[in-house]
Amino acid sequence: MKKIFLLASLLMAFGISADAGDITSPNGQIKVNFTLDGTVPTYSVTYQGKTIIKPSRLGYQLAKGGKDGKDLLADFSVIDEKTSTFDETWTPVWGENKSIRNHYNDMLVELKQNSTDSYMNVRFRVYDDGVGLRYEFPQKGSLNYFTINEERTEFAMTGDHTAWWIPGDYDTQEYEYTKTRLSGIRPALHAAVSSNLSQTVFSDTGVQTSLQLKTDDGIYINLHEAALVDYPAMHLNLDDKTMTFTSWLTPDAQGMKGYMQTPFKSPWRTMVITDDARKVLSSNLILNLNEPCKIKDTSWIHPVKYVGVWWEMISGKGEWAYTHNYPTVKLDGTDYVHAKPSGKHSANNANVRRYIDFAAAHGFDAVLVEGWNIGWEDWSGYMKEKVFDFLTPYPDFDIKALNEYAHSKGVKLIMHHETSSSVMNYEKYMDRAYQLMKDYGYDAVKSGYVGNIIPRGEHHYSQLEINHYLHAVTRAADYHIMVNAHEAVRPTGLCRTYPNLIGNESARGTEYQAFGGTKPGHTAILPFTRLQGGPMDYTPGIFDMDCANGSHCNSTICGQLALYVTMYSPLQMAADFPENYEKHMDAFQFIKDVAVDWDKSIYLEAEPMEYITAARKAKGSDNWFVGGVTGMKAHQSTVKLDFLDKGKKYVATIYQDAKNANYKTNPQAYVITKKTVTSKSVLKLNSVAGGGFAISILAQ
Template identity: 35%
Template sequence: MSTNEIDRRTFGKAAGVAGFTALAWSPGTAAQAAGEPITTSSPDGSITAQFRLQEGTPQYRITRGTQVVLDWSGMGFELGDRRLGEAAELVGIAHDELDETWRPVWGSSAEIRSHCRSTVVRLHEQVDFDVEFRVFDDGVGFRYFFPQQPDLGDFEVLDEHTEFRFTADHTAWSTPANYDSVEYLYTETPLTGAGKLHPWQEPREDAERLGDLATPLTLRVADDLYLAVHEAALLSYPDMTLTKIDGGPGLRSALVPRKGEGRRKALLRTPFPTPWRAFLIGREPGALVESNLVLNLNEPCAIEDTSWIAPGKFLGVWWEIHKGRNTWIEGPDLGASTENVLRAVDFAADNGIPYVLAEGWNKGWKTGGDFGDDQDFLTPNEQLDLRQVLDRCRERGVAFLAHNETGGGVDNYERQLDQAFALYAELGMPGVKTGYAGDIDAHHHHDQWMVEHYQRVIHKAARHRLLINAHEPIKGTGIERTYPNFVSREGARGIEYDAWSQGNPPEHTVTLPFTTMLAGPFDYTPGIFDITWFPPQSPQDDHGDSNDGTRVHTTRAHQLALYPVLLSGLQQLADVPEHYEGVPEFEFLRQVPVSWDETRVLHGEIGDFITMARRSGPAWFVGSLTDEQQRTLEIPLDFLGDGRYVAHFYRDAPGTDVETNPNEVEVDHRLVDASTVIRAELAGGGGHALHLAPAGQDDAHLPEYR
């Protein structure tokens, strides 16, 4: 077992192990033992999961109404020299119905109902193992469980044989699997062609770490049926990628291997539940975004006192480094100097932004990226007076977030973790942005050891009351329900690619809500106002000529509209302060929250456009985005309460053009009510942002929206 093993009690609580001990088992019938399906339906009866033994092979099937979502698909394991899934026998069945309403610490909704029917099937094939199904009105989850038993204590997983057999070559939105990165552009292809590189995607030199497909994988099963395949509650287990099954549009689980250990994927100890294999199902794409299935498959909050968990916006000494004006390394162009950081603190304080982060604040950065073993997470660089910065933060009511870029030096980070987190807590720093850029010599970023590393970080952070925003992380699987101090993760190809590569096409940000964001909140780092900014380049710039001619491929209004669309518990205002100063539309970023009481997808098509409305208290914020196509979208405001509201408009101006005039934003203020339908005119690559607040007497002079 790992020398850095997760505490078993902590793991058991997070994974829900205790629930298996309270089941009321009944023997299966002779017909069920011979292959008659065992059926579990959702509370509203619309979705059904079936399980059967087909000549000793466990199989499952999922339907919605009369439509087959997944046809009979096999299940099994290789556990060392044991093969499960060839001669399994039915031992018992347990049924239950779970119904609770819970309140997240933060997120898309003030409260969430979790209502499902469940079935647990106990099987025996050399050892006992269970398959548990939970069927909700918005999808299905199942997982495997290996109970504690005399013949199975510590064991190894060589492979997991979970199949996903589709009925046709559905349209899929996919990225390639990579054991070390999720930073890819999505492509829209038939399922049999899924996993290809997008034309804008730069070639990767790590082909040996590429698999077929990553999750979430989103599919259009029919015109009125959409599906996303993912996993939930990924704890102490490797990331599940997907590989194609020859001979048809089918897929099979492909676990990330432990680096340098041959076919071994995981070292486990009973009792052990695997992550859930999750299937989000909806009639339209927006239903997938509104689904809480992934969260509901995770265990309740494990942190008793959550009063210190405060999501918010932050300003970073960041974009100027990626654009080449400043550097991470010490010298005349260092970004994280005392002067620059104090300027950011003052700007944040003046504009109600609670947090500031400065990349390169600590000692150990070097040109060329090979610095992981040199990073000192306890000591500021020679050009940063950290005490002065923290004093200014306290005076101005702003908090300083630490940045821990490991550079792949994970062992170095583990050695400093306890002392560093204790120091940050003592100094009043409320959180940490971690980073794992670069190769990790002994591990893949997404293998079992690293999954447990991310768990250790979040556990230690919680003990010190620190928030975590992880970059180059493992993908999201909903564990922010259990550990709500895990407020964000990069988890996608972010806007930094617009600084030193061909960048992200406009379709990227209207694909991410229907794909990456199904896994949970993620830090895209939006908010670029000077779309084509190319500053003078530092001679020490680490990117060389990669910055030349780069730009963001949206309008400024699109950047504004990203904030109500993309969920992140720490949401960056990514541009430099001087690009926000004196700009009327910056008011939208000052006002927009990061945590919400209610979320609705008003309409959307994957990769084409989306409109999302989110409520915080009595105020609503609405974001509309389009791809490269100019569009007119109608936005009905029937979600508003009684009375009149002031609609603050931040939209593409008539003369806005993503290529020639991307920065122009039209700001307007009108009176609206629930009967109003907004006609949003979006330029190609454009956006439309609305802030809707209840009208007061002082607003009576404003014109009605026509």
């Protein structure tokens, strides 16, 4: 790793004064100004000389008014300002690129609240693609323990920008995105709220991060957070009279937002700022604001391409539960001794072997099995503390024999831990469950947090739950287990620090296509929003769009293929049934070929919710893969292959929507062509609404 670190305290180049300071990005295009407005800390941001964030206040409102009745909002003086610059290149364990540059200018402003002897520092890191700011509380002065009533970080917008948003909610991000002006959030918010097994919408103008914005003069602004540790998740609440967002933290069961002990550092508040939508997608700002990898030996961490016993339950073909004999069941397993099987339990020995055989025949690494363990008969909606033990299989799931069979075929099984949001119960069983996985050769787990959180009254994104999710990841690392957490908090780049966190859901995934459908454009906004903090286990690859429960997937087959490139993840599922792939083996070939780890990624074109085209070079290979997705409108892409090595010839296999393809009425219509291409080749590709294209480019 190459590192350059230059400490330059009070550099004149940054224009630091007693109560104000400026710091710019390394390329000089982004500038942050800190100042005390009287005694109130404020900051502002410009891009290419244009104001992006107007003067915005910083600070905290404390429970019961804080020490001596004072919040940390005013009465501050600057006691010191320090600046530095940092430049390194680091290598991720897995990722979109082989290496990542981390280059920024840093300004630390040390503040003292005059009447209370309380110290609060604000740190700014300014990159070429954006800004991070956080609060740092030293173990100094009178402020040692304190309770946060609310963080008051502001983001004052310069106008009524276009926004792509989902409702602010303490418990779920599983919403479709809405596009409006900022002034349109209030009238549209309630219509944007769809039902969920656990949800808590908190405001008529509250939205979640990552929030994508665009100004009328074409500047893209993305607001999110990085390095969320021991702190509640941040939402944004809009004052639609002043067009100012204020941070809004997730409360605990008592209504408090956070319990702090000095020294501590808040998560980073992040702002990606650019005039090119592609640069939002390629930004590494959030990863760079996280700590380096804390796992010393990462040799056991690896990308995974998998199939699984999952879609048949989601789409209504099968069930998680073993029996219909009982209205309720107990965790001791005695209910199953004489229970009559329903005949619809999908996680049975024969069916799992079928998936293992399919995975082995087509080069997949693993098979996910949901519904293998007792308790699914009355698991959801009852607020039971003990639903699953994560140890006891159903009578028709022979865990030992199935593991031996999988390993004999060169395939691993992926364990499933649905916690039913009983976090207390999961933590009681966690070590035994991870040990069981280790004993049977499982090295990856999909965890789930469906329903209301137990302890009762807690929210999915409160400080207590944030600590639980990270505990599960770090404890799993002790057992050399990779984690794919569903319904947990949306990622904030912690996969850099803990790369065994290989996937998250935390958004509206493919399953919602079976729950009534998702509009085209959803997969063309998620990389701008949810994926800013880390990869998503979106579970793509549906080929038969008509589900057993009567729902229809609003996509084409080529639109599904494209997702393996446009929706980056080191964990990629071929989610449909084996028999549906066997009907379209020519199209399925792309899923078999496409990589899940990359040396280089390039975004060729992008506009939020309308289209995204990405090209990626497979890890340790000269092969490239290209994918393009569209929203509600058909789109023509002009793909220049100038990223290929000059002088080399490649064979391109192009999968694209047929002329008569239609995501509603003719989703399985596609055309496959092959041709020799070079770095001088240009391809013109047409995609229908809700469709897309995919290209494998293999070196000769």
